[in-house]
Amino acid sequence: MHEPIMNETRAANGGNGHDAIFTRDLNLWYGDFQALFDVNLAIKDGMITSLIGPSGCGKTTFLRSINRINERLGYVRTEGSILVFDTDIYGGEVELAQVRKQIGMVFQRPNPLPISISDNVLFGFQLHGEGRTRMHKSEKEEIVEAALKQVLLWDTVKDRLDSKATELSLEEQQKLCIARLLPVKPTILLMDEPCSALDPKGTEAVEELIWELRGDYTIVIVTHNMAQARRASEECIFMLMGKVVEHTATEDMFVTPAKKETADYIEGRYG
Amino acid sequence: MLFLIMTALLILPVLIILATLIYKGGPAISWEFLFDDPREGMTAGGIFPALVGTIWLVAVALLVSVPLGVAAALYLSEFAPDNWFTRFINLCIINLAGVPSIVHALFGVGAFVLFFGFGTSILAASLTLAIMTLPIVIVATRESLQAVPLAFREACWNMGATRWQTIHRVVLPNAVSGILTGVILEVSRTTGETAPIMFTGAAFFLPFLPTSVFDQTMAMSLHLFVISTQVPGVPDHLPYGVALVLIAMVLTMNAASIGLRMYLRGKKKW
Numbered sequence: 441m442h443e444p445i446m447n448e449t450r451a452a453n454g455g456n457g458h459d460a461i462f463t464r465d466l467n468l469w470y471g472d473f474q475a476l477f478d479v480n481l482a483i484k485d486g487m488i489t490s491l492i493g494p495s496g497c498g499k500t501t502f503l504r505s506i507n508r509i510n511e512r513l514g515y516v517r518t519e520g521s522i523l524v525f526d527t528d529i530y531g532g533e534v535e536l537a538q539v540r541k542q543i544g545m546v547f548q549r550p551n552p553l554p555i556s557i558s559d560n561v562l563f564g565f566q567l568h569g570e571g572r573t574r575m576h577k578s579e580k581e582e583i584v585e586a587a588l589k590q591v592l593l594w595d596t597v598k599d600r601l602d603s604k605a606t607e608l609s610l611e612e613q614q615k616l617c618i619a620r621l622l623p624v625k626p627t628i629l630l631m632d633e634p635c636s637a638l639d640p641k642g643t644e645a646v647e648e649l650i651w652e653l654r655g656d657y658t659i660v661i662v663t664h665n666m667a668q669a670r671r672a673s674e675e676c677i678f679m680l681m682g683k684v685v686e687h688t689a690t691e692d693m694f695v696t697p698a699k700k701e702t703a704d705y706i707e708g709r710y711g
Numbered sequence: 712m713l714f715l716i717m718t719a720l721l722i723l724p725v726l727i728i729l730a731t732l733i734y735k736g737g738p739a740i741s742w743e744f745l746f747d748d749p750r751e752g753m754t755a756g757g758i759f760p761a762l763v764g765t766i767w768l769v770a771v772a773l774l775v776s777v778p779l780g781v782a783a784a785l786y787l788s789e790f791a792p793d794n795w796f797t798r799f800i801n802l803c804i805i806n807l808a809g810v811p812s813i814v815h816a817l818f819g820v821g822a823f824v825l826f827f828g829f830g831t832s833i834l835a836a837s838l839t840l841a842i843m844t845l846p847i848v849i850v851a852t853r854e855s856l857q858a859v860p861l862a863f864r865e866a867c868w869n870m871g872a873t874r875w876q877t878i879h880r881v882v883l884p885n886a887v888s889g890i891l892t893g894v895i896l897e898v899s900r901t902t903g904e905t906a907p908i909m910f911t912g913a914a915f916f917l918p919f920l921p922t923s924v925f926d927q928t929m930a931m932s933l934h935l936f937v938i939s940t941q942v943p944g945v946p947d948h949l950p951y952g953v954a955l956v957l958i959a960m961v962l963t964m965n966a967a968s969i970g971l972r973m974y975l976r977g978k979k980k981w
Contacts (some may be wrong), residue, residue: 547862
């Protein structure tokens with residue numbers, strides 16, 4: 441029931457140029473260890489924003505707190521707020537399932553479910569369509585085709601939609617993992633080093649796909665690969681020791697970083 | 712070579728036992744033996760009441776322990792927070808598995824026969840068996856649940872699945888063959904147990920079939936014990952025949968469960 445509200449807000453904001461994700465004084469602890477310090481960020485709608493920084497700087501933690509997946513760990517404490525299209529996703533009245541539906545996530549290692557390719561694409565959709573009348577076969581086929589086309593996978597797999605998703609190559613698996621998020625119409629896609637398990641060719645293909653999806657979705661991508669951040673993102677956030685150091689347009693960050701730490705990291709002095 | 716010998720050592724006892732049973736007990740097996748009552752002070756006749764009794768005992772025990780054990784394992788593996796209470800429950804399960812069966816028997820007498828007033832009955836005996844075999848089901852189920860990769864669960868959660876949807880759609884289908892293995896083990900153990908049913912529901916000699924769970928019954932394992940040690944003048948082939956049938960029952964049930972498991976594994980697409 442919250443999803444329509446979010447979508448209206450999105451329409452009211454008029455798409456590009458507004459904030460998809462807005463955090464205010466976000467602090468996060470794993471037990472006694474503080475992983476995020478006063479994170480204040482405004483991530484723009486319809487853009488690709490990359491998060492860079494050395495290992496352990498909190499970029500993955502930040503990403504995982506946007507769709508509240510961190511909570512599963514049990515010992516995580518979050519303070520501050522995260523607004524997604526003006527709705528506080530940590531607010532009491534928000535349904536977790538709706539948050540996750542709105543915000544899809546792609547992991548480091550592709551994690552297709554060990555079922556058929558088309559069942560993978562339909563999985564999330566059927567999860568949220570429960571309780572309504574059964575879908576027609578043709579309707580299912582349309583959804584599968586549309587999602588796979590969108591991730592540029594349709595031509596390679598169209599003749600074997602019933603074979604197991606785990607038999608695909610890693611690159612294809614990762615594309616499938618993106619495809620299965622699409623049928624529930626998310627607005628934000630979070631990607632946690634989506635190419636780190638892939639070979640250079642696969643990386644290129646997935647980067648190309650991410651670039652294709654720009655505009656239709658707000659994409660936040662965590663990466664270790666500086667060249668990737670530079671190639672495949674429009675804005676860039678540099679984090680260090682749980683704090684945001686710099687957040688600017690990608691080209692500015694790599695050409696004229698404002699802070700010394702950013703410059704040091706980009707030039708490879710640590711990380 | 713060493714491993715080959717060790718493997719052979721594992722197989723050898725099984726083969727010897729089976730061969731002895733078939734050699735000595737085989738001649739006793741006949742339709743009359745399987746479907747007739749014991750006669751002449753259990754020195755002749757068949758084992759039908761004991762056969763039926765054992766099936767009752769195992770079935771009722773399974774009806775109790777499988778739902779309870781699977782539910783407990785689901786809770787422990789999927790829902791329980793990692794705190795002292797959960798660890799305490801786990802400790803209890805391990806200890807429950809270590810309690811000698813005769814102690815379970817006495818517990819059964821105290822709890823089910825006397826306190827709950829079920830009397831010596833199939834119900835009391837089956838409940839005792841169920842409690843005794845509960846750890847097997849819980850441990851096997853919990854292990855097969857935990858063998859489901861975290862990546863599958865994460866994939867599910869991330870698409871907005873609730874905890875129950877994740878369990879129902881991804882975790883259980885993947886764990887079902889492991890759960891069945893636990894049930895197989897439990898069936899084998901339950902069929903053969905003697906001590907827990909001796910005081911709680913199994914009768915020495917009762918040539919009638921039970922009509923409800925509040926009746927007493929004969930059972931194969933106790934019958935074997937009785938005719939082997941308690942009754943004079945039993946011809947040699949009778950106890951061997953009983954033992955052969957008992958072992959055949961266990962093996963048949965195991966085979967059926969393994970078949971079911973293979974069928975389920977083939978049916979699921981992963």
